[in-house]
Amino acid sequence: MDIKKRISRLSLDQRKSVLGILFTAPFTVGFILFLLYPIIQSVIFSLSDLSIVEGGYEIDFVGLSNYSEALFIDSYFRRIFIDTFIRLLLELPAILIFSFFAAILLNQKFRGRMLARVLFFLPVILGAEIIIRLGQAHYMEQAMQLGQGAFFDVEAIGEFLNQLMLPPELTEYVLAAIDDFPEIVRSSGIQILIFLAALQSIPSALYEVAHIEGATGWETFWKVTFPMVSPMILVNFIYTVIDTFTAPDNQLLTYIQNIAWGSGDYGISVAMSWFYFLAIAVLLIIVFVSVSRYVYYES
Numbered sequence: 001m002d003i004k005k006r007i008s009r010l011s012l013d014q015r016k017s018v019l020g021i022l023f024t025a026p027f028t029v030g031f032i033l034f035l036l037y038p039i040i041q042s043v044i045f046s047l048s049d050l051s052i053v054e055g056g057y058e059i060d061f062v063g064l065s066n067y068s069e070a071l072f073i074d075s076y077f078r079r080i081f082i083d084t085f086i087r088l089l090l091e092l093p094a095i096l097i098f099s100f101f102a103a104i105l106l107n108q109k110f111r112g113r114m115l116a117r118v119l120f121f122l123p124v125i126l127g128a129e130i131i132i133r134l135g136q137a138h139y140m141e142q143a144m145q146l147g148q149g150a151f152f153d154v155e156a157i158g159e160f161l162n163q164l165m166l167p168p169e170l171t172e173y174v175l176a177a178i179d180d181f182p183e184i185v186r187s188s189g190i191q192i193l194i195f196l197a198a199l200q201s202i203p204s205a206l207y208e209v210a211h212i213e214g215a216t217g218w219e220t221f222w223k224v225t226f227p228m229v230s231p232m233i234l235v236n237f238i239y240t241v242i243d244t245f246t247a248p249d250n251q252l253l254t255y256i257q258n259i260a261w262g263s264g265d266y267g268i269s270v271a272m273s274w275f276y277f278l279a280i281a282v283l284l285i286i287v288f289v290s291v292s293r294y295v296y297y298e299s
Contacts, residue, residue: 042270042273042274043274044059045059045266045267045270046066046067046267046270046271046273046274047061047062047063047064047066047267047271048060048061048062048066048267049061049062049066049267050266050267050270051264051266052264052266059267062267066267066268066270066271067271067274067275069268069271070268070271070272070275071275074268076255077252077255077272080251080252080255081252081276081279083251084244084245084250084251084252085279087244088241088244088245091183091184091187091244092237092240092241092244094184095184095187095188095191095240096191096233096236096237096240098184098185098188099188099191099192099195099236100191100195100229100233102188102192102195103191103192103193103195103196103198103199104195104199104225106192106196107196107199107200187240187243187244187247190239190243191236191239191240194232194235194236194239195229195232195236197232198228198229198231198232199225199229201228202224202225202228202229206224206228207220207224210223210224227296228296230294230295230296231295231296231297233291233295234288234291234292234295237287237291238284238287238288241280241283241284241287242280242284245276245280252276256269256272256273256276257269259272
């Protein structure tokens with residue numbers, strides 16, 4: 001009874017805070033019990049020369065030499081690291097734009113809409129590992145290239161973009177995105193699902209008011225649809241960054257695994273992992289701070 005009386009005396013904001021603490025408590029407890037110790041241990045390993053011996057392992061503290069070797073001596077790690085970031089910067093806008101407009105199309109009412117949604121969500125339904133194996137076997141690329149040949153004439157699109165007098169950099173980017181279309185489709189399943197849920201959560205009354213006020217479809221999109229979906233743009237932005245950096249076919253992750261289990265340089269591999277993690281964290285912070293300024297949150 002005392003607990004109920006205390007809760008009844010709390011304000012609405014205080015009750016929400018209590019509920020937030022209760023909902024996050026399982027994650028907090030699980031993190032402390034199962035993740036905190038391995039994280040601390042991995043930091044120690046990254047600062048040590050670790051060797052496997054009979055009955056366990058031995059560590060010899062070497063300071064930041066593992067990080068120095070990963071960054072300044074191992075040129076292959078630097079090259080893959082830079083290539084991974086360049087790949088993200090090139091694919092991220094294409095994935096977000098494609099998934100957003102695909103969600104808009106799938107949100108329309110037309111015959112065969114359910115089949116179209118299933119086709120776009122196949123990478124999510126089948127699972128990433130199956131898709132990766134299909135890609136390694138070149139089945140998916142061949143199938144998508146057949147589709148590209150049927151629907152996309154890259155030379156004709158290039159000529160059309162040149163006639164529009166677009167900047168050469170933009171034209172090259174669009175053509176590169178078309179050439180990488182299979183990978184963009186494979187990486188857009190979750191993003192389409194999130195955008196579709198956001199579009200379906202927009203109150204229909206907002207569109208009715210826009211129609212009564214005489215707004216065109218273009219104005220309705222920029223004044224109603226885009227602001228209401230902008231929080232999910234930030235979510236998909238962050239998700240795409242994490243998904244790209246942790247994908248099963250990520251060459252940098254494969255190289256780090258080979259350093260650990262192939263060469264036996266466990267300390268260096270852990271140092272590479274921590275440097276990779278910190279780089280992702282810094283990038284996410286920059287993305288969140290820069291993009292969140294333009295996000296509309298409905299009060």
